[in-house]
Amino acid sequence: MDAPPQDSPASPPLRTFVRGASAGVRSVFFYVLIGNYVGLGALSYEFGFSIWWMVASTLLVWAAPAQVILISTLPTAALVEVALAVTLSSVRFLPMVAALIPLFKAPGVRQRDLLLPMHLTAISVWVEGMRLVPQQPRGERVAFYNGLGVGLMGAAVIGSATGYVLAAQLPPLLAATLLFFTPMALLMSSARNARALLDRVAFALGLVVGPIVAWLSLGLDLMWTGLIAGTIAYLIHRWRESRQGGAA
Amino acid sequence: MTAELQSYLILILVGFLPSEVWRWLGIALGRGLDEQSEIILWVRGVATALIAAVVARIIVIPPGALAEVPLSVRVGALAIGFAAFLLIRRSAFAGVLAGEAALVIGATVLGR
Amino acid sequence: MKTVMTDIGPWFALILAGFLPNEIWRLAGVMLVRGLDEKSQIIIWVRAVATAMLAGVLAQLVLSSTGALALIPVSVRIGAAVLGFLAFLAARKSVFVGVLTGELAVMAGAYWFG
Numbered sequence: 001m002d003a004p005p006q007d008s009p010a011s012p013p014l015r016t017f018v019r020g021a022s023a024g025v026r027s028v029f030f031y032v033l034i035g036n037y038v039g040l041g042a043l044s045y046e047f048g049f050s051i052w053w054m055v056a057s058t059l060l061v062w063a064a065p066a067q068v069i070l071i072s073t074l075p076t077a078a079l080v081e082v083a084l085a086v087t088l089s090s091v092r093f094l095p096m097v098a099a100l101i102p103l104f105k106a107p108g109v110r111q112r113d114l115l116l117p118m119h120l121t122a123i124s125v126w127v128e129g130m131r132l133v134p135q136q137p138r139g140e141r142v143a144f145y146n147g148l149g150v151g152l153m154g155a156a157v158i159g160s161a162t163g164y165v166l167a168a169q170l171p172p173l174l175a176a177t178l179l180f181f182t183p184m185a186l187l188m189s190s191a192r193n194a195r196a197l198l199d200r201v202a203f204a205l206g207l208v209v210g211p212i213v214a215w216l217s218l219g220l221d222l223m224w225t226g227l228i229a230g231t232i233a234y235l236i237h238r239w240r241e242s243r244q245g246g247a248a
Numbered sequence: 249m250t251a252e253l254q255s256y257l258i259l260i261l262v263g264f265l266p267s268e269v270w271r272w273l274g275i276a277l278g279r280g281l282d283e284q285s286e287i288i289l290w291v292r293g294v295a296t297a298l299i300a301a302v303v304a305r306i307i308v309i310p311p312g313a314l315a316e317v318p319l320s321v322r323v324g325a326l327a328i329g330f331a332a333f334l335l336i337r338r339s340a341f342a343g344v345l346a347g348e349a350a351l352v353i354g355a356t357v358l359g360r
Numbered sequence: 361m362k363t364v365m366t367d368i369g370p371w372f373a374l375i376l377a378g379f380l381p382n383e384i385w386r387l388a389g390v391m392l393v394r395g396l397d398e399k400s401q402i403i404i405w406v407r408a409v410a411t412a413m414l415a416g417v418l419a420q421l422v423l424s425s426t427g428a429l430a431l432i433p434v435s436v437r438i439g440a441a442v443l444g445f446l447a448f449l450a451a452r453k454s455v456f457v458g459v460l461t462g463e464l465a466v467m468a469g470a471y472w473f474g
Contacts, residue, residue, distance in 0.1 A: 046312030053370050060379045068302055070378045072311070074370065079377045080254045087381035088298050091291050097389025111394055112401075118386045167312075173355055175313035177348050180322070183303040184329050184347045188340035190299050191333060202293040206300025211308045213301075225301035230294030237289065258417045 013143040016136075020147020023132055024155075029124035033152055034159040036064055039181030041163025044071050046179060051164045058160045062122050062153065065089045068182060069222065077220070085222040096126050103130075104145070106138040113142055120149025128152070197240065202233035321354035380409075436469035 011019075024030060037058065044054040049071065061067050066086045073082050097118055104114060121129075129145050136144045167175050194200045209229040214221040306314075307322050314322070329347020336342035387402065422437050424430070429437065444462025451457035 043306075043311065046314075049370060053374065056371075057374055057378060060374060061382050063382055065299055065302065066378065066382045068306075070374070072302065072305060074373055074377065078254055079373060080257050082373070083377040083381045085298060086377060087384070088291075088295055090382045090385045091295055093382075093385035094389045094392070097386050098392045101390055101393040111390070114390055114394070115402075118390050119383070121386060172313040172316055173352065176317050176355065177351055179306075179311060179314040180325065180348060180351050181344065183306045183326065184344045185340075186299055186303050187326065187330060188333055188343045190296065190303075191330065191343075192338060192340060194296065198289060198293055199296050202296035203300040206297035207304045209297070210301035210304035214305065214309070222298055222301050222305070226294045226298035229297035229300070230290065233297065234290045234293040237293070256421075259414065259421070 011140065013140075016140040016143035017147035017150075020144035020149075021151035021154075022147075023144075024125075024128065024148045024151025027124075027128050027152070029128060029152060030155045033124055033155040034162075035181070036185050037156045037159025038163035038166065039178060039185060040064060040067055040071065041160040041165075042167035042175065042178035043068065043163075043182055044160075045164045045167040046175075047071050047075055051161060054160050054164055055157055058156050059153070061086075062119065062156070063090055063093075064122075065186065068186065073222065081220040081223060084220065085226070088223065088226055093121065096123075097121050100126060100129060100133075100145075103133050104138075104141050106141065108139075109142060117142055117145045117149065120146060120153065122149075122152075125149045125152050196237075198233055198237040201236055202230050205229035205233055317351065317355045318358050321351060321358055325350035325354055432466060432470045433473050436473050437466065440465035440469055 040058075041051075041054055044057075045051075049057075057067050057070060061070065066089050069085045069089060070082060073085065100117070100121060101114060104117065125145075125148060129148055132148065133141050133145055163178060167178055170178065190199075190203055194203055206225055206229045210221070210225045213225045213228070303326075307326060308319070310317070310322065325347050328350040329343045332346030333340060333343025384406075387406070421429075422441055423434060440462050443465040444458045447461035448454060448458025
């Protein structure tokens with residue numbers, strides 16, 4: 001098969017969009033997202049948000065850790081604290097988007113065309129995108145990625161609404177399992193990505209320091225836990241590095 | 249945190265948005281790779297610890313129906329799920345399944 | 361600041377504490393790659409929002425009725441802020457002069473009216 005044409009799109013944007021969306025629906029992440037967001041939907045119900053708010057948060061924020069922070073801390077913490085924790089949890093979007101944007105470079109792509117792909121970028125969309133987008137002709141890449149993002153976001157919206165409604169209807173034990181899903185999913189995904197000592201120590205310390213800081217009622221407990229546990233983990237990493245580097 | 253302190257905090261944070269942040273970004277990027285990667289590592293540590301804190305928070309201060317499950321069961325089920333994940337080829341699916349099963353069994357046996 | 365449920369509503373909170381702090385990293389990623397276009401519409405919008413938030417916080421601080429500032433009448437606080445700003449403008453945009461004038465005005469006002 002020849003290399004895809006480099007400039008003019010071979011298909012109209014709408015068709016490329018649909019192609020991207022179907023790639024999203026056929027991806028394993030579709031189901032992962034539904035599962036994750038069922039848990040989030042249930043969480044939002046238990047913390048007293050409306051189903052519209054939950055769906056809006058999925059569309060506007062589109063980041064599960066940030067949404068978990070919002071849902072579990074907004075009812076009791078001050079806005080500044082929540083905003084700080086949310087911003088800390090989303091730093092990874094910077095390198096993700098920065099790695100993605102060069103793929104879209106093509107004649108006729110204006111900066112405002114990049115806004116939608118930028119917003120649609122989340123872990124699952126990005127992973128699939130980095131895999132599939134380079135295979136698309138340059139002129140079609142933005143439309144394809146938009147389709148991919150919208151398709152996967154659809155999964156999240158379905159999950160959010162379903163989880164919310166289920167939490168409202170199910171008997172207590174089953175509702176508890178729905179709620180339990182979110183900490184489990186967060187734990188597994190963090191563990192999967194934690195290859196380096198730094199990540200493992202940071203996570204373990206976070207689990208321990210978190211309840212202590214919360215018990216001390218310092219306010220901003222998520223923030224302080226992140227800073228304290230994270231800095232300790234980083235220092236341990238530096239110490240290990242210097243020991244290994246200095247050994248002669 | 250008092251209302252006043254929050255206002256000052258917002259002042260500092262938001263006051264930088266129109267200008268300083270972009271200059272700092274430029275400087276930080278110009279500094280070269282080593283410092284950047286150290287900062288990146290530290291931020292990674294903080295963000296990871298933050299997620300762990302969120303997990304701990306839901307387990308230790310659970311909402312609604314989850315609060316009816318005893319703390320020991322919640323913590324135990326989390327541990328069992330994690331152990332299953334480690335043992336079964338680092339499969340998230342297995343981990344979640346095991347953890348949920350442990351929760352249901354534990355809650356039923358040890359009373360709600 | 362009261363908790364969000366009773367105060368400015370969950371929707372404002374969603375935007376202010378959810379959407380904004382989250383989206384800036386995505387935006388920064390684009391800026392990094394495409395370069396910083398000072399005149400681009402996004403930057404202008406961000407600066408407008410940030411400036412507006414700043415103004416809101418400033419107003420809140422001046423008008424707030426908690427803490428030591430509450431001992432000084434509202435009219436004095438506002439008057440001192442205005443005086444400080446006028447002095448800032450008059451002294452060719454010198455921040456030092458503006459702050460100094462404002463402080464002196466608020467101290468004098470507290471002494472005479474407080």
